[in-house]
Amino acid sequence: MSVFVATVGSVSSNQTSTPQAAYVAPGTEFVRDTAYIESRITRDGRDGYPVEPGRYRLVAARACPWANRTLIVRRLLGLQDAISLGLCGPTHDADSWTFDLDPGGVDPVLGIPRLKDAYEKRFPGYPKGITVPAVVDETTGEVVTNDFPQITIDFEVEWTDYHRDGAPDLYPQRLRAEIDQVNRGVYTEVNNGVYRCGFAGDQASYDAAYARLFAKLDELSQRLSTQRYLVGDTITEADVRLFTTLARFDPVYHGHFKCNRSKLTEMPVLWAYARDLFQTPGFGDTTDFTQIKQHYYMVHRDVNPSGIVPDGPDLTGWLTPHGREELGGRPFGDGTPPPPPTGNDIVPEQNWVPTHG
Template structure:
């Protein structure tokens, strides 16, 4: 994600400019397509300890990789570096680490890893990114492919009981469903929020809620989007739904209805949130800080709202009545590593 959009221009404050007046938002989808594979055909073979996933809990595209890495148990094979929730127009930064420097890569800005491999890298510095530890060079930032490769290329390092998130017999359907989710929902909220004209906004708004209504209908009789277990498609939808009420409803003007006012999608989102790997990788405080502070051309004051009340994420969803089970023949992942636990104050109040 190029700071949640295509490469932003820079305004005098050092913040990015995300809205182009009079135009609809068009995401730059030309990513670094190098892959890490079992056979190493691109020069980067699967190898435990060789790579570091750089992500940010605030970012929905990066949040996918955090969920998949945890569900599959890849923590020992692929280390994790976390950027802070805010950044300037130049780069994501390691604000959460002592001294503002990633302790493994030894860099303060993710841009350094991009420049190490591609001097003068001309595009946005995006998360998620996978960096080769020994060289300090970025390998890939192709977020849709990163999770699929975690699922198919890294099987040697999956934990016992890891679920099949991209089963072969369902891949065509997963791809079809995921394509619609990406164009109309994942990216659709950005087309609303970064619309540079009324017509662009109106069109994006209709497309977004048309698709959400279609997904609601699909999920009214089935627990998961494809098959009877969690798949890649569910992960891709969840990260947008988790941000809907805290950010997209107000900040991005996606305000026909809140997620909590869409009964089927709200129950579906709570079902996933309460499943290990989903809610425990969600940091609501960082999510709000990112959008409201970084997007100054939408929210010039940088004021972060107090709401909404998040306690309802832990209420019963009753989705188990539709059948299916989250992990199929597999098992839930163990609790998060202590260093990777979302701070309690950034999560859902439990008292």
């Protein structure tokens, strides 16, 4: 079953007359379509897309957890000067993500109002969902890839000549097998598990997804009770992938997706782990809680017909001490934190965590 799941998003919120996508198929479980555009940008250019600074534009949306991964990795590795960034708004219709945050609703580099235009430029009549993240070739205006699990890996292993001084090794060779194994379980049970709860079409599918989700969260809590990071003693790709789901758990998944056995704030180990990452440069400063809530509650109208966006939860706890330093580990290994964000990498202050009660 193929479902247009933007989080894998939409047009601006004032375009309420635009048809909305359907996310729930009554009577069945949710199955994500994972057939992505598999072209890769590599050193040897074997797919026709060689690594070349200034040639490619990452199109993302801060609301989307899959796209948020690419924003984190790009920041941590310092690829801002090599790969430009285009940002879609937090909502979308059944047709495409749009650049409604930009003046005139047009991406200033690609010159298009809808991400679909870049997909159609390469694949006329493209039959699948228009998803973020996507990488677009600025020289042709054509989409290169939307294969989000591979995009971050390639940022880490193919773009090393353009990493900043002090960039961390997020995918160290000696740990790749373990990182891949951890990522598989996190993806099936947690990253996609919350969607299997939220988009379940019947009670049995929801019950099964709910049980699997919290069984995995309990397992991860046990793992992280004795080590600061998921794999090794530094931040890796595995931490990036888990973080973006945890950041959305209380604002969205607990209520909107009925993942309500426990809030993140009621799971002590995971809550401390998430705060540790959030307070690490590159993680929290790429997180836009306002856009996150707008996306899910306004776009998924078959789950939330009114489109009302909740005012809560209280986010001030994200800045409280986490105590994870006691477990050792060094966030960036032998590297250094990234510098503060600049330009359109900056999350608007009003969309972030209040710095006072």
